[in-house]
Amino acid sequence: MNEYYNSAYKPLLAIDCVIFGYEQGELKVLLTRRKQDPYKGAWGLATGFLHFGESLHYAAERVLKKQTGLDRIYMDQLSTFGEVDRDPEARVISLVYYALIKVESQTLETLEKNQAQWFSITALPKLMFDHETMIQMSWGKLRRKSRYQPIGFELLPEKFTLPELQSLYEAIHQKQFDKRNFRKKILATGLLKKLDEKQKGVSKKGAYYYVFEEGKYDELISQGFNFELKSMAFGS
Amino acid sequence: MNEYYNSAYKPLLAIDCVIFGYEQGELKVLLTRRKQDPYKGAWGLATGFLHFGESLHYAAERVLKKQTGLDRIYMDQLSTFGEVDRDPEARVISLVYYALIKVESQTLETLEKNQAQWFSITALPKLMFDHETMIQMSWGKLRRKSRYQPIGFELLPEKFTLPELQSLYEAIHQKQFDKRNFRKKILATGLLKKLDEKQKGVSKKGAYYYVFEEGKYDELISQGFNFELKSMAFGS
Numbered sequence: 483m484n485e486y487y488n489s490a491y492k493p494l495l496a497i498d499c500v501i502f503g504y505e506q507g508e509l510k511v512l513l514t515r516r517k518q519d520p521y522k523g524a525w526g527l528a529t530g531f532l533h534f535g536e537s538l539h540y541a542a543e544r545v546l547k548k549q550t551g552l553d554r555i556y557m558d559q560l561s562t563f564g565e566v567d568r569d570p571e572a573r574v575i576s577l578v579y580y581a582l583i584k585v586e587s588q589t590l591e592t593l594e595k596n597q598a599q600w601f602s603i604t605a606l607p608k609l610m611f612d613h614e615t616m617i618q619m620s621w622g623k624l625r626r627k628s629r630y631q632p633i634g635f636e637l638l639p640e641k642f643t644l645p646e647l648q649s650l651y652e653a654i655h656q657k658q659f660d661k662r663n664f665r666k667k668i669l670a671t672g673l674l675k676k677l678d679e680k681q682k683g684v685s686k687k688g689a690y691y692y693v694f695e696e697g698k699y700d701e702l703i704s705q706g707f708n709f710e711l712k713s714m715a716f717g718s
Numbered sequence: 719m720n721e722y723y724n725s726a727y728k729p730l731l732a733i734d735c736v737i738f739g740y741e742q743g744e745l746k747v748l749l750t751r752r753k754q755d756p757y758k759g760a761w762g763l764a765t766g767f768l769h770f771g772e773s774l775h776y777a778a779e780r781v782l783k784k785q786t787g788l789d790r791i792y793m794d795q796l797s798t799f800g801e802v803d804r805d806p807e808a809r810v811i812s813l814v815y816y817a818l819i820k821v822e823s824q825t826l827e828t829l830e831k832n833q834a835q836w837f838s839i840t841a842l843p844k845l846m847f848d849h850e851t852m853i854q855m856s857w858g859k860l861r862r863k864s865r866y867q868p869i870g871f872e873l874l875p876e877k878f879t880l881p882e883l884q885s886l887y888e889a890i891h892q893k894q895f896d897k898r899n900f901r902k903k904i905l906a907t908g909l910l911k912k913l914d915e916k917q918k919g920v921s922k923k924g925a926y927y928y929v930f931e932e933g934k935y936d937e938l939i940s941q942g943f944n945f946e947l948k949s950m951a952f953g954s
Binding site: 483484486487490491492493494495518519531532533534535536537538539541559561562563564565566571572573574575577 | 719720722723726727728729730731754755767768769770771772773774775777795797798799800801802807808809810811813
């Protein structure tokens with residue numbers, strides 16, 4: 483390494499992961515108890531330092547796998563946090579990823595083993611460091627992204643009804659959508675496939691199940707398609 | 719520092735800045751010659767390592783000021799790049815910012831002193847490291863952002879005509895917009911103030927000058943307004 487590199491300051495680099503889930507009409511975040519000082523025992527995000535020889539993407543996958551036991555999670559970089567005093571113990575730059583998983587992928591056993599718990603986004607506990615800001619910013623990105631990418635489907639079970647999908651969007655945006663309008667717009671995207679199977683025991687008529695056609699979406703994206711829910715999101 | 723921190727790997731952290739400008743119908747990028755090995759003399763982005771005691775935001779401002787001589791530039795984080803082999807000399811994580819400045823802020827003297835040069839985004843020279851990817855991704859973000867935020871105004875002189883504004887959007891999106899439709903949509907945002915002054919010597923009739931009302935925009939943003947040029951951007 484030459485002098486230009488050798489004389490440069492080297493901070494620590496952490497990866498923090500905001501893990502979203504959706505359950506019973508609520509957008510949730512998976513939090514965990516911190517295992518070391520400072521703030522041992524406090525609630526916070528899944529976290530880890532970058533290791534030697536690891537790409538950032540791989541490091542995020544490692545942290546997510548360690549926390550959830552899951553591979554190939556939908557994840558994306560949010561932003562990098564670098565206030566000088568964000569960690570009182572050392573200078574730590576934090577690269578934040580947000581991820582979407584299905585709540586049912588975390589059994590009670592998994593949660594207990596990892597000292598983890600789902601919290602409603604509207605009722606978070608006190609969090610260590612700047613993790614509250616990381617969550618709020620990730621939620622903002624999720625709101626924006628859900629207007630032009632069918633990102634929400636990552637949070638739903640494989641098959642879902644239109645009322646369930648609407649509830650998810652209402653939880654993400656914290657507002658109610660007009661049922662007819664939502665139906666019309668979401669079906670107009672052409673990304674949902676109706677199954678010949680109805681949900682049982684919820685309503686008299688029963689709502690049909692739908693699945694998300696990922697292949698079709700990839701095809702549309704490659705053609706420059708834009709999943710436009712914006713006008714819906716801002717009221718009918 | 720306790721063992722948890724002390725034993726963690728410490729990479730170098732660089733700040734790379736994609737600096738956009740706009741001139742004569744072309745979206746441009748400000749590039750500079752690298753001053754040290756490896757790749758001494760190669761074209762690349764304005765860059766610098768994070769210093770001890772600096773926030774990331776401050777470090778980006780320092781790198782931008784050193785390159786352009788300017789303070790208080792419009793800038794935003796793009797993403798963090800961390801492929802293991804992105805720099806052959808050392809493990810360097812790079813945090814990329816993109817910035818918008820006015821081309822006329824850089825005199826020939828400034829450019830020469832800084833070994834810098836403006837290049838059209840469609841005719842970039844060979845670039846060191848992954849700087850080409852950083853530029854292409856920043857351009858993508860600029861395209862997306864210009865559809866819902868009046869970001870383009872940062873690139874124009876204080877007062878501009880509607881044809882000039884349209885040319886800027888055409889350069890960002892690399893496509894032509896219908897003149898009447900563009901006019902209608904851009905004026906409907908209510909963000910432009912028409913001046914009682916015409917451009918001289920360009921066309922017989924002469925086009926009126928406009929200014930961007932920043933205060934009004936801030937007000938609208940705080941009310942949840944969305945600067946919607948999307949349908950325009952995707953054809954009338």
